[in-house]
Amino acid sequence: MTITLNSKIPAGSINDKWNNYKEDAKLVAPGNKRKFKVIVVGSGLAGASAAATMAELGYQVDVFTFHDSPRRAHSIAAQGGINAAKNYQGDGDSVHRLFYDTIKGGDFRAREANVHRLAEVSVNIIDQMVAQGVPFAREYGGMLDNRSFGGAQVSRTFYARGQTGQQLLLGAYQQLARQIGLGNVRMFNRTELVDVVTIEGRCAGIVTRDLVNGEVVSHSAHAVVMATGGYGNVFFLSTNAMACNVTAAWRAHRKGATFANPCYTQIHPTCIPQSDPTQSKLTLMSESLRNDGRVWVPQNPDETRPASQVPEAERDYILERLYPSYGNLAPRDISSRAAKRSVDSGRGVGPLKNGVYLDFSDAINRLGKDVVEERYGNLFEMYERIAGENPYDMPMRIYPASHYTMGGLWVDYELMTNIPGLYAAGEANFSDHGANRLGASALMQGLADGYFVLPYTIGNYLAPMLNKPIPGTDHPAFKEAELAAQARYQGYVDIKGTRSPDYFHREVGRIIWDYCGMERTQQGLEKALSELPALYEEFQKDLRVTGDAESMNQTLEKAGRVDDFFQLGMLMCRDALEREESCGGHFRAEYQTEEGEALRDDEKFAHVAAWEWTGDSTKSIRHKEELNFEAIHLATRSYK
Amino acid sequence: MSNHLKNLKLKIWRQSGPTEKGHFEEYVMPEISDEASFLEMLDVLNEGLIGENKLPVVFDHDCREGICGTCSLMINGQAHGPERSTATCQLHMRKFKSGDEIVIEPWRAAAFPIIKDLMVDRSAFDRIIESGGFISANTGGAPDANLIPIPKSVADAAMDSAECIGCGACVAACPNGAANLFTAAKISHLNLLPQGQAERYKRTEAMVETMDEYFGSCTNHGECEAACPKEISIDVIALMNKDYRKSKLKNRKEISRS
Structure with missing residues (x-):
């Protein structure tokens, strides 16, 4: 298969591109839309909003989720907020500023045209969600309230207590539920994608496995949307939900979709540090806490006094010292590395000396406990439940953890992968956040893709297919994929080795975290690339899955997902090794400034690396999409 | 540093399918850190069961942050266990003592049929x-x-x-x-x-x-x-x-x- 990466960026100035696109896009007449079947995989913000909107328009939509209900998708766990260039605060915000902040936050590694469109439609998202009944925080006069997030000098973040993701997801879920009730959407719960089927160069449908009875079934469609989230669980310990996985995106990759920038992973600075070896996941504390919390460590590595007894003069407020103009709201990658260096230098806090303080005592003195409780009450309770300490009395302890993945399936301006008819939306694609995502931008992107981009772009692809037959599920390609999937899952059961999928997941996660985590080196990555294939071989020989493939078997589900994490992990390390620069979340120790900041190489690496599957992910082929910056100038990212 | 609980007796509802007859099965958890969450305790139990070539206990769970609403256990007769305003996934073992007997059942309601073990529809x-x-x-x-x-x-x-x-x-x-x-x-x-x-x-x-x-x-x-x-x-x-x-x-x- 020859790979062509045509980004299809429309003509015109950056301000006109999206309008120009919409004016030129082909349309499907209302009465004809019902002749098209669209499959949406995933029911998070991107999936639910895309499915609901396409169903409203009249398309036949089938939605698949491995959850027991579409309302469980992990978008629900986003806490802090959603950005939009509304400028309700009159503090100088604009579409251009949101666009610029997002490009700069991503360390100049995102595609300009996509990011500008994101900033443009951000304002529509807030209008839409309010119309649906999302109870955003309000001021006493009844107007919407905003707060500030990392990497921005304006207040443009809308929020619903510390549960913004929940409220937005429930909003999108309710719109989806309405369409299910009307019979416009068929919903498949507890059903996992196990393969993507391409026939004559276009995506013809998918193969799924029913998690309750193990049944493998094919579904054909005119177009397929992957809204299947990110791959942060490759690290084993992450803030992702337990079931988040890369399988759907990876299966698409194996069928020819290129996978872009897998090494761009975000490590979130404010998570609760690991406390015990049995720990299964890490919990995020919203970045919004950094509006009022101050990050510090004791000057003295041997400090033993409780935090409140360490005098001001003996504290190092690391972010305020290093980045005075953004202070505690420096972007995530920068804040994470500052915390890591403090812990590495022996100044970590807590019983395992594996965290830094996030201290609210100044905010409590300044604003009063009531105001702090109003703003962050539920986050403080959550912290106390997990860590067993009361953050009103003692500073929180925080440490970075894997949180979000900027890399993903390569898509063009229309959000179509290089396989015609196969789209990727939300965290599953790579397009808008470059090498680092700003806080409160994931919710924005998921909803932008689903509500305001895909419903326009998909018609452009479907229109010429009107009244032309598409292959049904009786086509041999579907049968072949079904047999392969059955064999794959039966294969895991038949190994009958000695180690569980979780054992292997922990081991892969450890290697990836150590060598492809917050700081990467050539030597480390090469080491990972020699250790991973050996461990993968062990996985293939020594895996143990008890039970069978014909009933509910969570161990078997996990085995398939870990298998795909192995293959993705190897590609991540390859990508990190080949990208000989530091940018955003990808920090190569060899490429840093004297002050320890990321050192980009725009001459050689101002491009997207899109990988082609060859059958072995240590031998994937690297393709390039050059990034051309017309509206902004490449600059060194400084938050000082 | 964390303390460890010893000799927990777990009585867990096992049911192989919606129409099968279910029963309580007893397990002993010799040791678990009080920093572990309740579901991490079940993870440890399940790893042990796989080690013994047995079927692990099926239960619904996902975000483990108390927000997705997937987890669902009756713990000693209480929905989500003993801690107020806390979902099962946010319940930690520090709420229990060494030697405790813990009874774990699925949601019990006619409208929520059991799929398997502790998982309901x-x-x-x-x-x-x-x-x-x-x-x-x-x-x-x-x-x-x-x-x-x-x-x-x-x-x-x-x-x-x-x-x-x-x-x-x-x-x-x-x-x-x-x-x-x-x-x-x-x-x-x-x-x-x-x-x-x-x-x-x-x-x-x-x-x-x-x-x-x-x-x-x-x-x-x-x-x-x-x-x-x-x-x-x-x-x-x-x-x-x-x-x-x-x-x-x-x-x-x-x-x-x-």
């Missing part, structure tokens, strides 16, 4: 939302978000109801297996907001009637409120009942036809 909740738990607002054409001011107290009250995570603890805790707290939380979230007024009575009627198809009736025990990990107040049920009564008295369907 809660799709009846989705049917309720599908029948009216939304504001009909097609994408595109929404007016500016600040066009209709919403008093802070109203937005806050709507948010209090909207926090429901749809876990089903209210149903599991109710002696009648009623879903009134779940249904009323969604109804009051939407009926309180100005945007929700157009469909207010139609929504209430449709959701209440769908609820009645699947679930038992409310007799004001108040167990639902006590079990709710989000502490949603039983007051919302009064709001729902008021709107339901109004919708019937006003007979709005008739009026709209004339």
